Amino acid sequence: MKTIFHLDMDAFFVSVEELLDPSLKGKPVIVGGQGHERGVVSAASYEARKFGIHSAMPLRTASQLCPHAIFLDGHMHLYREYSDKVEAVLRDFSPLVDMASIDEAYLDMTGSERLFGPPLAAAHKLHQAISRSTGLDCSIGISRSRLVSKIASDQAKRNGILWVLPGTEANWLAPLLVKRIPGVGKVTEKQLAAIGIKRIGDLARLDERFLLDRFGKWGLALAGKARGQDAGGWFDQEIGSGQGPKSISHEHTFPEDSADPQLLESTLIHLCEKVMKRLRSHALLARTAQLKLRFDGFETITRARSLPEHTDIDRDIITAILALFRENWPPPRKVRLLGVHVSHFSTTIPQPNLLTTAEDGKWRSALRAADRLKDKFGDSALHLGGALPGRYKDRVHEAAPKPNKPPSS
DNA sequence: TCTGGGGTCCTAGGACCC
DNA sequence: TCTGGGGTCCTAGGACCC
Numbered sequence: 001m002k003t004i005f006h007l008d009m010d011a012f013f014v015s016v017e018e019l020l021d022p023s024l025k026g027k028p029v030i031v032g033g034q035g036h037e038r039g040v041v042s043a044a045s046y047e048a049r050k051f052g053i054h055s056a057m058p059l060r061t062a063s064q065l066c067p068h069a070i071f072l073d074g075h076m077h078l079y080r081e082y083s084d085k086v087e088a089v090l091r092d093f094s095p096l097v098d099m100a101s102i103d104e105a106y107l108d109m110t111g112s113e114r115l116f117g118p119p120l121a122a123a124h125k126l127h128q129a130i131s132r133s134t135g136l137d138c139s140i141g142i143s144r145s146r147l148v149s150k151i152a153s154d155q156a157k158r159n160g161i162l163w164v165l166p167g168t169e170a171n172w173l174a175p176l177l178v179k180r181i182p183g184v185g186k187v188t189e190k191q192l193a194a195i196g197i198k199r200i201g202d203l204a205r206l207d208e209r210f211l212l213d214r215f216g217k218w219g220l221a222l223a224g225k226a227r228g229q230d231a232g233g234w235f236d237q238e239i240g241s242g243q244g245p246k247s248i249s250h251e252h253t254f255p256e257d258s259a260d261p262q263l264l265e266s267t268l269i270h271l272c273e274k275v276m277k278r279l280r281s282h283a284l285l286a287r288t289a290q291l292k293l294r295f296d297g298f299e300t301i302t303r304a305r306s307l308p309e310h311t312d313i314d315r316d317i318i319t320a321i322l323a324l325f326r327e328n329w330p331p332p333r334k335v336r337l338l339g340v341h342v343s344h345f346s347t348t349i350p351q352p353n354l355l356t357t358a359e360d361g362k363w364r365s366a367l368r369a370a371d372r373l374k375d376k377f378g379d380s381a382l383h384l385g386g387a388l389p390g391r392y393k394d395r396v397h398e399a400a401p402k403p404n405k406p407p408s409s
Numbered sequence: 410t411c412t413g414g415g416g417t418c419c420t421a422g423g424a425c426c427c
Numbered sequence: 428t429c430t431g432g433g434g435t436c437c438t439a440g441g442a443c444c445c
Contacts, residue, residue, distance in 0.1 A: 012445095032413075033413080038411090038412080038413080039412090039413050039414095040412070040413050040414090041413095042413080042414090042445090043445095055445075056412090056413085056445090057410080057412090058410055058411055058412050058413095059413095060410065060411075060412090061410040061411080061412090062410095064410075065410095100444090100445085101415095101416085101444075101445045102445075103445075104445080182443085182444070183418095183442085183443065183444085184443090185442060185443050185444085186442085186443090187441090187442060187443085188442080188443090216419085216420085217419075217420095218418095218419075218442095234417070234418070245416080246416085246417070246418095247415090247416070247417085248415090248416090249414085249415065249416075250414080250415080251413080251414060251415080252413095252414090253412095253413060253414085288437090288438095290438095290439095298411080298412070300440090301439080301440090302438090302439060302440075303438085303439085304437080304438055304439080305438095306436090306437070306438090337413090339414090341415095
């Protein structure tokens with residue numbers, strides 16, 4: 001039988017900000033941007049939550065609900081540092097750790113009793129170790145499954161520990177609302193409500209056939225989850241079997257919608273460079289490039305293209321992304337957001353062939369040198385040769401007045 | 410209220426192949 | 428001609444999570 005811990009940092013971003021500036025403690029603090037900006041709340045202090053503010057809420061809404069709240073842009077690199085500290089502590093307790101996000105993790109603590117004692121004692125030690133190392137509060141859920149531990153850590157908030165004893169899972173889950181189940185969001189919640197299912201217990205009583213017919217594969221997983229099992233998809237994977245990323249992306253929402261081709265294309269190039277730098281830092285190559293376009297009015301499209309070979313060279317992705325953009329942007333339609341996304345990774349550089357040029361090797365070493373400089377002096381420190389926005393200028397002007405070309409078939 | 414950014418997984422249709 | 432049955436790859440979109 002397994003013993004799974006789920007550890008979740010309490011109000012993580014806000015708590016790190018409070019370490020930096022203790023005068024923030026006890027005040028309504030919102031991390032994510034300024035109250036008048038486009039954007040949403042990343043994290044809200046418990047004080048701010050009393051005003052009905054929660055993450056994912058538009059900043060402008062938050063500032064109306066609580067005009068005297070303190071709005072902070074946040075320090076992402078610092079949160080990452082603290083996240084690394086948390087991970088280091090976790091690895092002292094178990095070799096099987098999955099960082100599920102920047103502020104939460106699963107630990108497989110099976111068989112750790114000789115080292116740390118029974119689950120509650122071990123959790124207490126872990127809690128103290130996190131506090132000592134970071135000065136931050138966290139909550140810990142314990143059970144036989146990832147799913148129940150995750151829900152338990154949520155119920156344990158804040159700064160608490162909760163152990164759901166083996167065999168009591170279904171009973172413990174039964175009175176909770178279905179939206180406590182990770183994966184059940186607004187849409188599924190509404191669909192379930194429409195057939196009279198409000199609580200996890202209601203869900204557990206349903207016939208599996210019925211759920212399969214009604215919700216497909218997801219319905220079957222739901223039936224298992226209602227009973228506390230790690231059924232289906234991500235939850236089924238062994239802790240510690242974590243692999244590299246499956247996709248890497250960057251996107252940017254403009255402060256104001258724009259139809260300026262030069263601004264749009266240079267933004268795309270910059271996004272491509274950031275994506276490819278991260279790709280190389282993982283020693284990966286990608287084969288599919290995807291453009292994301294969000295227009296005024298929030299209508300959003302994605303357009304993808306797979307390349308003949310895997311690549312880690314900026315030029316290849318920039319070429320594909322700009323082509324997709326020119327085929328799919330109907331000027332003068334205003335653009336709200338641009339995104340660049342790469343996927344279908346490989347770890348090996350393709351053999352030289354008809355498609356690769358002698359240039360590729362030079363590009364590759366030049367890009368690696370550039371990456372090191374960017375690490376040292378910042379992202380905007382330099383742009384390399386062909387990736388320089390200026391070089392694309394002529395074609396920007398060329399492309400600008402043209403009407404939208406349909407995708408070539 | 411006017412909606413970020415970085416991810417994962419799933420579905421579904423069409424192309425293409427045997 | 429009134430229409431197979433898989434299997435896989437590609438693309439687009441959407442739900443969901445933090």
